[in-house]
Amino acid sequence: MTDFADSPETDGAELYRASARQLIWWRFRKHRLAVVSLVFLVFAYLVAIFAEFIAPYQPGSIEKLQTFVQPQVVRVWHDGGFHAPFVYELKRTRDPETARVRYVEDREKPLPVRFFVRGERYEFWGLWESDLHLFGIEHRKQKLNLLGTDSLGRDLFSRLVYGARVTLSAGLVGVIFAFVLGLFFGSISGYYGGWLDASIQRLMEFIRSIPTIPLWMGLAAALPIEWDPLFVYVLITLILALIGWTHLARVVRGRFLSLREEDYVMAARLAGASEYRIVTKHMLPAMTSYIIAAMTLAVPEMILGETALSFLGLGLRPPVVSWGVLLQDAQNLRSISLAPWLLTPGVAVVCVVLAFNFLGDGLRDAADPYGQ
Amino acid sequence: MSVLPAEAMPAEVLVRVEGLSKHFGVKTGSGQALLRAVDDVSFDIRKGETFGLVGESGSGKSTVARLMLRAYRLTAGRVLFRLSDGTVADISALDDRAMRPIRREMQMIFQDPYSSLNPRMTLRDLIGEPMSVHGATRAEIDARVAELLACVGLRPEYAGRYPHAFSGGQRQRIGIARALALSPALIAADEAVSALDVSVAAQNINLLQDLQEQFDLTYLFITHDLGMVEHISNRIAVMYLGRIVELGETEEIFARPMHPYTEALLGAVPQPDPRKRRSGRRQVLKGEVPSAVNPPSGCAFHPRCPYATERCAAELPALREVGGRQVRCHFAEELALQGVEA
Incomplete structure (x- = not known):
């Protein structure tokens, strides 16, 4: 046989022992733009974490x-x-x-x-x-x-640094919640099929038909004004996650439908593995890479959503500092003509969103280590 | 209950399949239709033998194996399985939970050496999975995996590697090691070597035969390769469109087929030795396998059969005993069909 794997441990041994995660990492490293984006994002999140230390002033300190x-x-x-x-x-x-x-x-x-x-x-x-x-x-x-x-x-640099903390994190709760829901319902729907699948699909179609902006406006008006605006915002993203999970659930369902027919899933079943074990050990790991890539691409959407809604006055409100709130300050002609630097949060939004998209692209390309 | 006394079937029988049927509902242009993948299939597999199941693609042979191992629910019929303690279990009546402890007695080797191994698990986890499902400790698994790798001719040090490090033939041997992990009595090999090239396939066949002797295994060997089945099987069943058309000792069937479909299949086996040319005419199968959703009336083979009469189109022949084997043809006695010389 021409089996190179039969030869004693050689240079290739490292490759043969490489787990899926290592293969993904090796491929990801070749994607320059994605690596640069990753470094940039790590930097941005570090800045957000250590905002108090990095910002020279408090975000609310006024200098008349x-x-x-x-x-x-x-x-x-x-x-x-x-x-x-x-x-x-x-x-x-x-x-x-x-x-x-x-x-x-x-x-x-x-x-x-x-x-x-x-x-x-x-x-x-x-x-x-x-x-x-x-x-x-x-x-x-x-x-x-x-x-x-x-x-x-107020010092704009300090406010930008503090705003990063809220903007880069407030929607994550919603994104994670949507992913948990999407994975749960998507996998049930795809794994069991039949009437369960049909009813979950119809439910998803109903949910997708609910218009989100009016819902958001209604919620912003309905929730008590004296509540902490940050808490209200997280609450609203959670409610929106109840709508947002359908997209992922659809993809997960599709993958499960095809994975279910894979021989290795059949093999696990014939080995006597429980359904829980089959789903968590054989089916979900086959799509972790996809899930990570999709999540990376969902975060910039969340950031843009925060910015857009705060800009419209529906999301976060002062005194909370977020990039959307900062842009709201730049919302008049006077600012733009006399103080164009108030638009720098917009530049920050563009940079972070682009970095997330590049990172997501790189991850998606690297995601399937057995694809090519 | 589903556990029957040991006398429920003859002592030498390991598995008895009775009236096995599997129908799938399929959507067609005009609504629902019934696909009879397997229809009224019955046979015994004796302890220690290799039972070959042959037929064209779509004849339902893989479905039979999967029904036997209870990967699917049966539409009708019974599967009786003799457990290692001598009792007989009717596994067709068991639910998934009750089935779990019995699964260790029957395992499967898959056709595709690529899709049958989870690419994200090391050999140790792949081969060890059936054991860990049945509650073995880590040390037991490590030891057994090393032993199994040696059994199938792979180096035990490979346990930490992933399947992507191996060739098709080696992957197939990993699949064999996994099937052996729980020391089963029965192994269903579903086209186990069809995806491999001839020399590697031959190696793996020899490996399977060695293992059969070593571990006292019984094989259900599914293939469309008649040359292979002649080499390895003691008895064979020929399937056509979900039904068995002929069942008997391999040598007898090869020497003198009784069903026209068997004759046609044998006629398609390439004969590498020109001195062993077939005497006389050679049956060439015309047409294609009809749809199982809408099978022909009467004998399902009649549209392609050179000997068909009006009776064949009208009346479904029963599977009957003719000269020590079972044939599903009205004219089994009258026809003098062409075999191949061994």
Whole structure:
């Protein structure tokens, strides 16, 4: 026989012992864009997790005399020589003709940007108090506004960092809930077939016909206003998950219908394996890769949904800080003409959504290690 | 209950199939129709023998095996199985839960060496699965898997590898090891070597024969390859459109078939040795297997049969004893049909 596997352990042995997960990882690594996206997303979630430490200021701290400050430039060149990173002090002036407030850099007064500075006090995840920040400037009146400030003088960079925490996580609960429902009903429907399958399919068709935006508006109006807006939002995503599971359930059902006929499922049945064991050990693992890819692609939808609904005033509301809420601040002509930097949360949304899509693409391509 | 006394069937019989039928409801253009995949099939498999089941694709031979192992529910009929303790169980009457302990006595080898092994499990988990389902400990499984791998000619160190590391022939041997895991009495081999090339198939056939001697196995050997079945089987049953048309000792059937369909099948076996040319004419099967949803009237084979008369179109012949075997043909005695020289 020409069986190379018969030869003693050689270089190939690693491949032969490779589990499906390793094969997927090996293929995924070849997908440059997806790997870059993965790194970016890990970075974004780390920033969101350590928001208190990374943001130089609290998201709600108002500075009346520093409204609509333009993004500050961090420089290294001053007075004919290189220095450690610094920003120039800003002087608040008024345009004599339009009476508009302007901020002018005072080229004589550099303020060094320092790392690990003491600043505003915060509670890290409500666990312990600290005042240590990753970076900032030590000055009594001046602030460091990397992305400028809004109409109340709040630091946009800090708000963006805090907003990441809510935007990147609030809908995950809904997505996971939808996946659990979808997997459960999809697998039952596909595995047993018959009248059970038919009734679950009809139920799904009914659920899919419910229009979501009016439902969302109704729910936003019906839930008590004094409830914590974040809690209300999670509640609404959960209710929407009751509708959203049908898409996954359909795919899972289709895969189960075909997997059911696979010989290895028959073999497990003839070995006396219980139905639970067949489903969890033989059928679901055959589609984990698909499930992971689908979940990765569902997250950006959730992020866009949050942004869109908050923008319309239906999702999250201030004082919660999310990217959608930040974009709501940029919702008028004045902001766009006078303070275009208020649109940067939009850039953040685009970057994260694109990264998730690239990652999902890479995972889907790598997903089926036995495909080609 | 479904456990019958040991005297329910003769001592040398391991499995008795009585009036086995399986009908599937299928959707056609004009509504529901009944597909008679298997219709009134009866036979005995004796302990230690290899029973061949032959027929064209769609003749229902795989369905018979799956019904025997209770992978499907029976539409009608009984399957009696002699357990290792000597009692006889009517497994057709058992539900899935009651069936579970009996499953260790009967296992299956599948046709497709690729789709029959879960690509996400190592050989140890694949071969060990029947054991872990029946409550063996990890150490027992590890030891037994190593032993089984050696039995089928694979290195025990391969236990940690995944199926994608192996060739078709090797995968088939992994399937054989899995079937042996619980030391069953009966193994149904469903086209077990059809997917392999000739030399690898021959190796695996020899392996199966060695294992039969070593472990005192009984085989139900399903194939469309008559050359193979002649080599390995003691007795064969020929199936056509869900029914057995002829059943008897392999040598006798090959030497002198009594059913025109058997004759036609034998005529299609390639004869590699030109000196052993068939004497006289050769029956060539014309037409295709009719649909099992809408089978021909009378004898299902009559539209393709060169000897058919009006009676064949009108009346379904019974399976009857003729000269020590069973034939389903009105004219079994009159026809002098052509066999092949062994």
